[in-house]
Amino acid sequence: MPEASESPEGCLAVPIRIPVRIVVLVLVVPVRMLWDALVVTGRFLNDTLFRPLGRALLWLGRAVFVLPFVGLWRYVAVPLGQALAWLGKVLVVVPLVGLHRYVLTPVGRAIAWAGRGAGAGLGWVYAHLLTPVGHAVTWVLRGIGAVLAAIGSGVYAAVAWLGRYLVVLPAVLVYTWVLTPVGHALLWCGKGLMWLVSTAVNGLGVALYWIARILFVLPALALWRWFLAPVGRVLAVVGREVLDALGHAWRIAGHVSLAVGRFLGTLLRWIFVEPVRWVYRSVLTPVGHVVRDHVLRPAAEAARSAGRATRQALATARETVRQARADVRRMLFGEPRRPAPVARREPSGREARTLGGSTTALTKD
Structure with missing residues (x-):
């Protein structure tokens, strides 16, 4: 039972399906076999080369x-950077810290103490000298400002009265009795002109709309409805069947290619x-x-x-040569002198010391 969601097939699907699948299968099988051969070759080359x-x-x-770069960084750049950092610390940081701690800080404190003293003196001058002088100057300026304000008020009143009249x-008067009537007349004329222009534009737009609809829209709609849509449906059916046929043909060609590959592998084996294995075994x-x-x-x-x-022969020859060389040395230079015997401090033989026994040289009776 087909599912309910599947769309029903049209009358063109069944007669198109079988020929298309046959043609596509004939065309796809060589392509699939070539593709599988290329895949096998590529895997072999990837694994071996x-x-x-x-x-x-x-x-x-x-x-x-x-x-080389790791060695350069580890054994050249890092030690050089550490050496430069140490030099910078010794030559720059330590002198600057010492300068700040032992020179600039005492000088700054001395300047601050001197500034506090100067500030106290300036405060006394401001409180006992500049403040009374400033109060006197302010009183004089207030009197002058009052006189100037009175004069300015009179002048402003006169100028305002003259400007008003x-x-x-x-x-x-000009705005009320001249400009307002002229503006109303011009506004009425503009409204009439705009009505005429809008009426003409609307009529022209309606005429152009119907002309475009009759000349372009209706023919295009008829062409779409009676020609393009049926042709598109047919092409859609053909395209769907071609895609389905390609899928089926690709899968069938895969099975065919697998069977051919197994046959060729068995034949090669x-x-x-097998002959090479039999010959080897x-x-x-x-x-x-x-x-x-x-x-x-x-x-x-x-x-x-x-x-x-x-x-063994080489060892015997070396021993013979060594003995002959010793005999020649004795004939030429005589027997070597033996060292004179030296009295030993330690007793020898049975008189030698033993740890933990009573037969040492010191305790022997």
């Missing part, structure tokens, strides 16, 4: 670029791998065992025996 090459390049880059009243391994047991091991044993005999 690119990955080891990448690791080698990574190691080479680390050895050529990273390790010479400027304000004539301007009010029976033609090449049935021919090369027994031959190798025979060669190892009857040729290599006896040859190795003979080589070891020859080596031992050679080492």
Whole structure:
């Protein structure tokens, strides 16, 4: 039972589906087989060539670029920076701290003490000298300001009276009896002109609307409804079927490619791998065992025996040469002088000291 949410198929879907799937399957199978071959080749190259090459390049880059910079930073830059920091501390920081602590601080305190003394003197001068003088000057300036304010008030009143009767009243009369009627007339004329213009524009807009609707909109609507929409539906059905056919063909081509790959792998195994394995197991391994047991091991044993005999012969020759050299030395220079015996402080033999016993040299009766 199909689900209720699935859309019903049209009458074009069934006759289009089978031919399209056949054509697409014929076209997709070679592409899928080529794709699978490229994937296998790429994986083989990645495992055998690119990955080891990448690791080698990574190691080479680390050895050529990273390790020198790390060594330069660790053994050159860091010690140099520490040395410069120590020099900066010794040559700059410590002198500045000493200058601030032992020079600038005492000088600043002395200047502050002198400033406090000068401030006390200036305060006395301000309280007993400048304040009375300022009060006197303020009283004089207040009197002068009062006189000037009286004069300014009179002048302002006169100017205001003249401006009212010479400027304000004539301007009010002109605005009331001249400008207002003229403005009303101009406003009425402008309203009429705007009505005429708006009526003409509305009529022109309606005419252009109907002309555009008849010449463009209705033909475009008819073209969309009776031609483009049916053609679009047909193309949508064809496109959907082509996409479905591509999906089915790709999956079927995958199964075909897998079967072909397994067949080629089995064929390669029976033609090449199994014969090589049989030859290695049935021919090369027994031959190798025979060669190892009857040729290599006896040859190795003979080589070891020859080596031992050679080492013994060389040791005998060295001993003979050493004795001959000693005999020649005795014939030329005589017997070497033996050192004179020296009395030993420690008793020898049975008279030697023993720890924890009564037979030492000191306690022996």
